[in-house]
Amino acid sequence: MKRPLLAWLAVALxxxxxxxxxxxxxxxxxAPAADASxxxxxxxxxxxxxxxxxxxxxxxxxxxxxxxxxxxxxRRQAHVLWGRKDLGVAPLEIVRxxxxxxxxxxxxxxxxxxxxxxVFADRDDTLSxxxxxxxxxxxxPGYAPTATPTTKAPTTATKSQRQF
Amino acid sequence: xxSLAASLxxxxxxxxxxxxxxxxxxxxxxAPPPRPRAHPIxxxxxxxxxxxxxxxxxxxxxxxxDENQVDADAARARGLTTVDLSDAWAPSVLEGASYRxxxxxxxxxxxxxxGQPLAAGERNYLELYGIPPAxxxxxxxxxxxxxxxxxxxxxxxxxxxxxxxxxxxxxxxxKELAKHRARGxxxxxxxxxxxxxxxxxxxxxxxxxxxDAKEHLRFEAERLAFAEAEKRLACEGLMDARKHKPGAxxxxxxxxxxxxxxxxxxxxxxxxxxxxxxALARQPLDNDFDALGRVLTExxxxxxxxxxxxxxxxxVSDPAYPTYLGADGARHRVPDLATASREATMNALGIATPExxxxxxxxxxxxxxxxxxxxxxxxxxxxxxxxxxxxxxxIDRGDVWYDFPFDAAGVRQPQPRERFPQLTLFVKWRxxxxxxxxxxxTVGGWRAELASDGQEYYRFxxxxxxxxxxxxxxxxxxxxxxxxxxxxxxxxxxxVGGTYVRVTNYDETGPGFLSAYGMVAAxxxxxxxxxxxxxxxxxxxxxxxxxxxxxxxxRFSHGCHRLFNDLxxxxxxFVLDHRRWRAxxxxxxxxxxxxxxxxxxxxxxLPTRGYYxxxxxxxxxxxxxxRVKGTLTKPIAGYVPxxxxxxxxxxxxxxxxxxxxxxxxxxxx
Numbered sequence: 016m017k018r019p020l021l022a023w024l025a026v027a028l029x030x031x032x033x034x035x036x037x038x039x040x041x042x043x044x045x046a047p048a049a050d051a052s053x054x055x056x057x058x059x060x061x062x063x064x065x066x067x068x069x070x071x072x073x074x075x076x077x078x079x080x081x082x083x084x085x086x087x088x089x090r091r092q093a094h095v096l097w098g099r100k101d102l103g104v105a106p107l108e109i110v111r112x113x114x115x116x117x118x119x120x121x122x123x124x125x126x127x128x129x130x131x132x133x134v135f136a137d138r139d140d141t142l143s144x145x146x147x148x149x150x151x152x153x154x155x156p157g158y159a160p161t162a163t164p165t166t167k168a169p170t171t172a173t174k175s176q177r178q179f
Numbered sequence: 180x181x182s183l184a185a186s187l188x189x190x191x192x193x194x195x196x197x198x199x200x201x202x203x204x205x206x207x208x209x210a211p212p213p214r215p216r217a218h219p220i221x222x223x224x225x226x227x228x229x230x231x232x233x234x235x236x237x238x239x240x241x242x243x244x245d246e247n248q249v250d251a252d253a254a255r256a257r258g259l260t261t262v263d264l265s266d267a268w269a270p271s272v273l274e275g276a277s278y279r280x281x282x283x284x285x286x287x288x289x290x291x292x293x294g295q296p297l298a299a300g301e302r303n304y305l306e307l308y309g310i311p312p313a314x315x316x317x318x319x320x321x322x323x324x325x326x327x328x329x330x331x332x333x334x335x336x337x338x339x340x341x342x343x344x345x346x347x348x349x350x351x352x353x354k355e356l357a358k359h360r361a362r363g364x365x366x367x368x369x370x371x372x373x374x375x376x377x378x379x380x381x382x383x384x385x386x387x388x389x390x391d392a393k394e395h396l397r398f399e400a401e402r403l404a405f406a407e408a409e410k411r412l413a414c415e416g417l418m419d420a421r422k423h424k425p426g427a428x429x430x431x432x433x434x435x436x437x438x439x440x441x442x443x444x445x446x447x448x449x450x451x452x453x454x455x456x457x458a459l460a461r462q463p464l465d466n467d468f469d470a471l472g473r474v475l476t477e478x479x480x481x482x483x484x485x486x487x488x489x490x491x492x493x494x495v496s497d498p499a500y501p502t503y504l505g506a507d508g509a510r511h512r513v514p515d516l517a518t519a520s521r522e523a524t525m526n527a528l529g530i531a532t533p534e535x536x537x538x539x540x541x542x543x544x545x546x547x548x549x550x551x552x553x554x555x556x557x558x559x560x561x562x563x564x565x566x567x568x569x570x571x572x573x574i575d576r577g578d579v580w581y582d583f584p585f586d587a588a589g590v591r592q593p594q595p596r597e598r599f600p601q602l603t604l605f606v607k608w609r610x611x612x613x614x615x616x617x618x619x620x621t622v623g624g625w626r627a628e629l630a631s632d633g634q635e636y637y638r639f640x641x642x643x644x645x646x647x648x649x650x651x652x653x654x655x656x657x658x659x660x661x662x663x664x665x666x667x668x669x670x671x672x673x674x675v676g677g678t679y680v681r682v683t684n685y686d687e688t689g690p691g692f693l694s695a696y697g698m699v700a701a702x703x704x705x706x707x708x709x710x711x712x713x714x715x716x717x718x719x720x721x722x723x724x725x726x727x728x729x730x731x732x733x734r735f736s737h738g739c740h741r742l743f744n745d746l747x748x749x750x751x752x753f754v755l756d757h758r759r760w761r762a763x764x765x766x767x768x769x770x771x772x773x774x775x776x777x778x779x780x781x782x783x784x785l786p787t788r789g790y791y792x793x794x795x796x797x798x799x800x801x802x803x804x805x806r807v808k809g810t811l812t813k814p815i816a817g818y819v820p821x822x823x824x825x826x827x828x829x830x831x832x833x834x835x836x837x838x839x840x841x842x843x844x845x846x847x848x
Contacts, residue, residue, distance in 0.1 A: 066545035067319040068299075069289045070266075098676020114277055116294025119675050119682040128775075131670075131682055132782040137277050137765075145773070147780050155775040157666040 078113040083134045085109065085120075087144040093124035105144055111136040128152050215531040219243060224556050226253055234550035241529035246542060254554035262475075262482040262524050264551040266313040270481055270748040272699050272755055275762060276790035278655035278690045285692070287313040291673075292691050298674070304441035308692045308726045309744020311474045315548040317467065318540040323416070324463035325537045332414035333407045335460035337400075344401045344408065344451035346428040356426075359398045362391055402426070408451065411459045412439055442466075444473065446728060464533040471536055472521055475528075479520035480749060483557045484564075484756040486604065489515030491614040503613040506562055513613060519558040527555040562608075568757040569607035570798050572649065574722075574740055576600050576622045576642060576805030581814045583637070584625050589822030598806055599733060602722065602740060604750060618746055620722070622805075624735030627821065629665065630832040636818035638834065640737045643720050644804045648797035649701040650715060652751050652760070655690030656700045656723065656789035659770050669783065670776050683781045690789060697724025697744045699751045700789075703800060722800075723747060755792065763791035 087093045087105035095102040095109075097118055102109065105122065115136045122130040127146040134142060152158055219242075226240060228247035238251040238261045251261045266287045273279040284290030285303050297303070306312060312320075347355055369388060370376055382392035409425060409432065412418040418435035437449045439458070443466045447455045458466060480486070491513055492500035502510040530536050543551065578596035585591055602620040605612040623640040630636050660669075671684040686693040700723035704715040722740040724747030730736065731743060742750070770785040818831045 064322055067322060069287050069297075069315065070545060070549075071289075098674075098680060099678045100676050114280055116281070116290065119293070119673070119680070121680060129779045130782065131680075131779060133683060133685070133784055135784075135786060137786075152775050152780055155773055155780065158775040 080110050081113045081136050082139050083109045083111065083136070084141040085122075085134075085144055086141060087122070087124075087146065091124045091127070091146060093122050093127070093144060093146060096121045096123060109134065113137070122146065217241070217526045217529045217531040217535065220527060221556065224257065224259060224554075226250065226257065226554065237550055238552045238554040239528075240554045241527060244529075246529065249554055251552060251554065258556070259554040260479075260482050260557045261552045262478050262527075262555050262557075264314050264478065264548065264553055266315050266548045268313070268478060268481075270477075270752045272652070272654055272748050272752040275764070276654040276690070278698070278790075281691070282310060282698070283313070285310050286316070288316050292686065292693065293673070295673075295675070302438075302442075304438055305692065306444050306470070306473070306745075307441055307446065307728050309698055309724055309748060310692055311477050311745070312470065313548065314474065314551070315545050317471055317474060318543070318545065318548070320467045320470070321464065321533075321537050321540045324467055328416075329411065329414040329463050333410040333459075335407075337403045337407045338411070338456050338460040341397070341400050341404045341456065342453055343456070344405050346433075346449075346451055349427070349429065352428060359395070359402075362395050362398075366392055366395055404456065405451075408436070408456075408459055412436065415439065415463055417442075443470065446732075448729065462533075464537070468533040468536055471530070472525070475524045476517050476521040477745065477749070479524040479555065479557060480517055481752055482555075483516065483520055483560070484753060485516040485520060485557075485560070486615050486750060486753040487514055487561075488517035488616055491603070491617045501614050503561065503563060504609045504611060511561070513615065514558065514561060516558055516560075523557050524553065524555050527553050563606050563613060564757070566757060567759060570754065570758065571605045571607065571612070572722075572798060572800040573603045573605065574600065574620060574622075574642075574800065574802045575603070576644070576803060579622070579805045579807050580624070580809045581639065581807065581811035582809035583815060583819055585822045594809070596733070596808075600740070600805070602742065604753075616750070618742060619731050620740040620742060621725075621730055621734065621736040622740065623738035626735060626737055628818070630818055630834070632827065632832045634826055634832075635821060635824070636831070637821055638818050639814040639816075640735075641814050642736075642738045642740065642802060643703065643705075643718055644802050646706075647703040647720075647800045647802060648706050648715075649722070649754075649800055650704050650794055650797035651702045651763075652754065652792045652794065653696070653700045653702065653789040654751075654792070655698060656694065656696035656721075657689045657768060657785050657787060658687065658695035659768055659785055659788070660688060660772070660783075662772075666774050666776060669774065670781055681776075681779065681781075683783045685783070688783070688785060692724075692744055693726045696721060696789075697726065697741075697747055699724055699747050701751065701754075703740075703802075704797070706797070754794070754798065758798065759795045760792045761795055763793055765789070766791045 085095055085105045085107055089104065089106060091105070093105045095105055095107060097120055102120075109118070111118070113136060117133050117135045119131065119133050122132065122144055124146050127148055130144065130146055132142065132144070134140065147155065153160070220240065224240075225242045226247070226249035228245075229250055230248060232248060232250060236251050237248050238254050240247050240249045240254070254261055267283055269279050269282045269286075273282055281290065281292065281294045284294055285292065285305055288297060288302050290296055291303075302316075303310070303312075345355075346352070366378065366381065366388075370381070373381055373384075373388060375381055378392050378396055382389055382396055384392075405426070405428075409418070409420075409423070412432065412435040413420045413423075417438050418432055423429060423431040423435075433449050436451065436455070439445075440447050440449070440455060443458045445454045445458050480488075489495065494500065495512055495515065501513045503513060505511045525531065528539055530539055575598070577598040577600045580594040580596075582592070582594070584594055600620045600622045601617055603617045604615045606615055607613075622642040625637055626640045627635045628638045628640070668687065669684050670681050671686070672679050672681055675682065685691065687695055689696060690698075692698055700721040702717055703720040703722065704717050706713045706715055708714075720738050720740070722742065724744035725731070725741035726744060727741070728743055730741060765787040766789065768785045768788045770783070772783040774781055774783075817834050820826060820831070
């Protein structure tokens with residue numbers, strides 16, 4: 016999982032501190048105690064058990080489903096994306112197991128900035144998607160005028176750009 | 180980013196320098212004692228073995244050399260406690276909150292903090308954050324480590340020959356290694372003049388040469404230990420040797436070291452101090468065994484509804500160790516039920532050694548951890564236990580300095596503290612206050628804060644003193660950022676549906692183990708008499724769990740009283756077990772914030788403030804002023820400019836002091 020901030024900083028800060036100095040040793044420095052005999056050995060061999068990895072499901076009792084309605088003007092042609100997956104054009108309805116993880120969605124519509132929102136699966140919900148043009152977004156907190164161009168409707172190319 | 184975030188909520192503090200002291204008792208790699216054996220269970224506790232029980236009725240019991248399946252209901256009827264060993268376990272305070280499912284997913288290495296599946300091979304090492312590994316995760320560790328890849332892969336003596344291994348960032352490391360080589364050359368050249376070839380003899384002398392020789396020997400020993408640490412991390416499967424440059428504390432090894440430390444509950448945060456060296460020097464199975472002990476302690480304490488962990492005194496043999504008056508007229512020591520419960524549970528499982536644990540996990544395939552529980556004769560609760568205990572809390576702020584910590588020249592002034600903040604839970608019994616646990620906590624102090632003019636100032640963010648109550652316990656609490664909070668940390672990249680995208684960052688708001696309020700919080704409310712009965716005021720102070728475990732070793736909060744996340748869940752589970760309460764449920768927040776970031780629009784939606792329970796009646800909390808040090812007897816009100824900072828205006832900005840500003844989250848319902 017993503018490393019907690021505290022832990023991430025413990026690893027990353029020393030590296031950042033060093034790179035900021037812009038100094039790279041010109042010649043590799045021999046490790047005093049790391050000769051051939053001290054080289055790290057390969058990791059343990061694969062286990063013989065077939066059930067060591069976590070089970071896929073958590074055995075929660077079936078709590079039914081929830082319906083999440085995403086409302087937007089159909090003329091906007093707003094595509095609702097969950098990661099790579101295009102769930103369709105809003106308005107649409109998502110059905111999820113009740114109590115399952117929240118979904119981080121990206122809404123992409125022509126001439127509008129991508130909108131990132133989250134839907135929760137605790138209960139039935141209706142969410143009105145407020146999409147912003149570049150001009151409208153200028154009133155939002157954090158806005159800086161060096162904005163990137165607004166997106167077009169998602170295409171294969173658009174989606175593939177997100178695969179990094 | 181961290182400093183900005185730190186100004187916003189009680190526990191949003193900057194990570195500090197790592198600390199050395201481990202929470203888990205550090206074991207040394209001494210000669211092994213004679214092989215211990217689990218004590219056989221009492222004949223009266225042995226239940227008939229049954230083979231056709233449905234999963235919900237099953238428990239296990241080890242009788243002699245046999246592990247039997249027994250009827251859990253019959254076990255309870257006989258006064259035994261069934262300790263839940265299944266992967267579905269979570270502390271009882273999480274019951275009712277939807278975050279419970281995320282907790283169990285994190286514990287079982289199944290999902291991330293948002294409940295999304297982990298990538299293949301990814302692991303959560305979250306014990307220090309309050310989420311102990313599930314038994315199926317420990318099973319994996321035991322069964323892999325039992326294959327012995329590490330058995331002879333490293334030299335424990337070399338690891339224990341040093342007190343620490345100093346580490347640096349990449350460029351400093353190069354310089355230090357170069358200095359070491361140069362020192363070695365100088366010493367080689369100087370040996371003929373010194374009349375000895377022996378560095379040790381040289382080090383025992385006086386003067387610069389001796390100091391150089393000592394330092395050289397120390398450095399050499401650290402490099403030897405470093406090489407062993409490399410082998411150790413690789414053999415445990417935490418470091419990919421192909422991505423690591425031998426001898427360098429590079430990102431690959433630093434990441435592996437942090438994983439190792441978090442896996443084994445060592446609080447060194449990638450530094451290689453004594454506690455880390457001791458853990459590295461142990462065989463993996465020994466570390467696994469310690470982890471199993473910690474996990475079973477937590478399970479047994481929750482199953483028994485216990486809290487006493489021996490923290491109220493330094494040693495049970497100390498005559499000053501707290502006692503309570505028994506019905507027999509004698510004084511009895513407040514027990515350490517944590518140790519006793521763990522021992523009883525391990526005994527009931529027939530586990531006394533790492534090898535016993537391997538045998539146990541070999542007997543039980545992964546699927547058994549869907550239902551597994553063990554019937555245990557837990558210690559008899561002390562006589563002051565009941566469903567409605569007369570509990571109270573005292574928080575001693577310890578040594579408090581109100582003086583501004585810089586002099587007129589901007590030089591930081593030392594403000595040493597001998598007495599640190601402590602939280603003590605008491606039960607009133609036979610007219611006496613009996614301390615049950617005493618834990619380190621945090622109090623507020625001088626903190627840098629982002630003011631409304633966009634610049635940072637110092638401000639004394641104290642902890643309220645005087646009588647308060649815990650009236651609401653909030654599970655999976657949500658911190659609602661004030662409108663002025665900076666946006667820098669409000670987005671993050673994460674994997675969603677198989678690809679990485681930028682999303683709104685809910686880590687700091689929660690619910691979650693990284694949230695500003697941890698996984699559970701109690702609101703400190705001031706009770707005032709009103710014409711229609713008592714009225715309650717929330718001044719933004721909470722006692723809450725915290726992911727920022729190093730802060731519990733002496734840093735300041737923004738006024739809140741932090742606890743380790745696991746202890747916070749333990750104490751509030753205990754309170755719910757032994758007090759009357761009413762579930763209010765999820766309290767609506769309806770918070771929605773829209774902001775722009777790098778050409779995209781983000782919505783932060785926080786539908787609830789968390790899952791609330793109301794204690795009936797509330798628990799009294801007394802916050803003691805502590806020992807005020809220095810010259811000032813009251814805190815300075817308002818902002819104080821930071822030394823060395825040029826401000827746009829000489830006029831100090833107005834300081835807000837709302838509960839949301841002090842801690843976030845606003846008022847209690």
